[in-house]
Amino acid sequence: MDHGVQAIFAAIGSFIVVTLLLAAAILFCQHRKSTKSRTRRNNQIRARPLRNPNPSSSLSIVDASWSWDPKLKISMEELSRATENFSPRLIVGDGSFGLVYKARLSTGAVVAVKKLSPDAFQGFREFAAEMETLSKLGHRNIVKILGYWASGPERLLVYEFIEKGNLDQWLHGHSSNDDVFRCFPLTWVHRVNIMRGVAHGLCYLHGLDKPIIHRDIKASNVLLDSEFQAHIADFGLARRIDTSHSHVSTQFAGTIGYMPPEYRDGVLVANKKVDVYSFGVLMMETASGHRPNLAVRFDGVDIGLVQWARKMKEQGAEMKMVDEKISRDEEGLREESVKEYIRIACMCAGELQKERPQMVEVVKLLESMPHFDYQNDVNKIAT
Template sequence: MLMVTKKPNLFFIVIILNIFVLSVSQDITCNDNANFTLNGTYQSNLDNALSSLTSDTSISYGFYSQSVGQAPDQANVIGLCRGDVEPADCRRCINEASARIRDTCPNQKGAIGWVGNCMLRYSNVTILGTDPDTRVARISSNPNNASNVDQFNQGLNRLLNQLRNDASSGGSLRKYAANSTDGPGFTTIYGYMQCTPDLSEIQCYNCLDSAVRFIPEGRRGASIYYPSCIFRYEDYRFLNATVDLAPPSPPPTQSSPPPPPPLSPSGSSSNTAVIVVIVVVASLSLVIFVVIFVCVFMRRKGKQEARPQENLVYEGGDTNEISTAESLQYSFGIIKAATNDFSENNKLGQGGFGLVYKGKLQDGQEIAVKRLSRDSGQGEQEFKNEVLLLARLQHRNLVRLLGFSLEGSERLLMYEFVQNASLDKFIFDPTKRVVLDWERRYKILGGVAKGLLYLHEDSRLKIIHRDLKASNILLDSQMIPKIADFGMARLFTPEETQANTSRIVGTYGYMAPEYAMHGQFSVKSDVFSFGVLVLEIVTGQKNHTFQNGVVIEDLLSHAWKSWRDGTASSLIDPVLRDGSNSLRDMIRCIHIGLLCVQEDLNERPTMASVVLMLGSLSLTLPVPSEPAFFVHTNTNTNPEKPLFEEYTSSTSHPNQLKSKSRSSQRSVASDISRNDLHSR
């Protein structure tokens, strides 16, 4: 176990600092709601404001502002540098930010960018003297967890409270505070907070208070950037040496005894006494140091073994900046009013972690609001996970996040309203299923496949959904499918192909065997879930309650036997057989579904291959091998209940959920204890 020493290697620190600087060098957001005419009045005013912003070289406090022109073509610009940046470096940073933002946002009237150690913002509406804008946030975090989360949080909270008070009480020229405090063991936590100096004391305090709510739990470092306030903390020194980093006042301690009277020199006997005292004190100090070292080491080791963690979107990673989000934050009151105080009449249903309500904003836009229940099992980490992911994803087949609210114990997610609810409400309903003819079902399959392909390969990120199922596929007014519920999604780095976890999340019947048994997941885990979904859409029956005459068995088992025996057409939903000339396409989809649910993940196709298979009916498909079968021995277990549990293979219990594979090449049997894998 590595311990943090008092004198870490200087070369190691330099490498860490360089990596961080490279990873957070810039982030630019354009306001696409208002554009200007090229070579028009607003562009001329904006260019003049930007070019003259840093012309006053007498400014030494790192804040610049400029307004040129008259409304509605007035250009308002502000620039803010971190409090430890020298004036000349500040001006260079702001000028560089100006060039990069204008290049990224060529004709938008509003934009904001964080480049290096400075922020630049411009708009056609007044910036100075208005309420702080906390809707657009840039969030980054150190991927490593603190060695002792409890002690780390205690020190961090103490530091943040002081920084928030000191920064908000700053003057009209600069609202900036930097400091450090002791962390667990021999670590030190460094941090700073800063507001634009036009804010009042209470505005600055509230802005910083809102920002700290997004600190990832237990991380050794994080940065939260709002247009009007910023804060960052790390467990290494990252500010310039010119900044005063005097530690915050420690909590009151017991009064120490008065110092002993000074030793008067009295010849060799006095010198001998001094030497004896020094040797004794040094020896005692060494013993105390060793005891503290051992205690800290054992406590940290015990906590890590007793409390395995998985941080979902933040878990793992090789870069300091794991996630960045641009999101809209609404007050709880606005969303409460939009849903008529979460009235029963507005209730749409219940999702994995809480109730879902229909609402309407003041501008008439219809919304769907997920109100997370306090006992839902989804904590603040999963809430942040969904916000940070969906805010960065844009695709026709993914549900769109419109906003969120995080006030007190209330956590709300606001989505676009999707008129036709979820796929399971149609496909498994004896009456509504007739609405979904084969053409619509085929388009739904294609849309879901494209959405997954976007998550796996085509977006800026690489994301494993981990809970793909019929109830998480929403249908809009044109029956276009949209993948929803990203609370359990996992972010991969481009180099990652597979990860392990001790906490199984997902839904019975849709989980790949390697994930359910060993906690191993990858893009092929989603492929398996998609294969189950394909078979459900074609047959119109749930995987875990497939009815073959009077016998109820799992869908994968029956589909494989029917395909092997050449009777795959018997699987097809009866409402699709009558008058349909697409029997060949339906059987082909069964074939694709069986390829996706093969036991060996290496034999499953990628979503890119699945999209190609669905789009090209002339493409020859490989022969599938036997799938993995899930047999639920406990009939009281709800197969649709999502899992969110700790998994330990070393325990056993007489009532077990058995996961079996009947492969012709091998036979694998694994027992999973109900104590370790049970529904929430």
């Protein structure tokens, strides 16, 4: 091969080598620039707290905190200190997907802190649903949220603290060292008024432009304040629905004993009538003191709470349903009122959805119960 051909091949080879080296250098520089840009962007996200919460954002990977009051600084350090490192001694409730603690912030404010279980089934979705729901609600019978903190799998909600715990504790007893709880049975007058409060709260939720279905109405999700007024809590399973549609779920939502019969048949549709049924069961539980997930003895046979209430109503034995812890001499305990109360409860817990009333109708029925004057009866009991 002559020297001319050799020179040509050498030139081509050199060109290829130089081109490859140049391309490699360009790719390396682009990769380094992209990495720096991504790192800077991530650092900016982590450093910026979310002031306008968007539950659909990736809170599972972004550190975030938020509160309604700018003066209320929420951090893990603050909440850990306020709950004594989440001491079992300060547990005041066991809600869906997590425990609830009583906490005193550095400002002196007493709040409730809900710590969601990191390994809770679909815990982040439930957290997002609760945040989205609670942050937009404003009603005297709905618990208020004050803020939240989230980082990775850790998620904490901060609520207003409701002084007297939940309805389940008052109906079925409790074990607490907190002197806020007083061990005396709820009167009939208080029980009816608590149900009125829950009814008003549900009526508000169902009456929104885009109705909210709670899907887990039960005694432990009804908090009582110092005046025994009801506050609906725990919106982890709540769903917003269009007025013309129902929410179709692929999973059961709710608590055994409170779930409607259509769930038993595999019809997992969330609409207003699902809440109405659970409310009817809650009315029966509140009146009788019987847990809805336990059988009741009737004519030598164990039956469910709803079936028992229907049979007692058919026999005109509603007064025998009243919790034995309630004094029969109580001023507000009148047969006409008890009969109407059980009638309303049975309507709400109707076997078929079409049989159940809307909550707006339930509110009217409870407000017009015969021979029932809450404030007057409470004053008589107090004296």
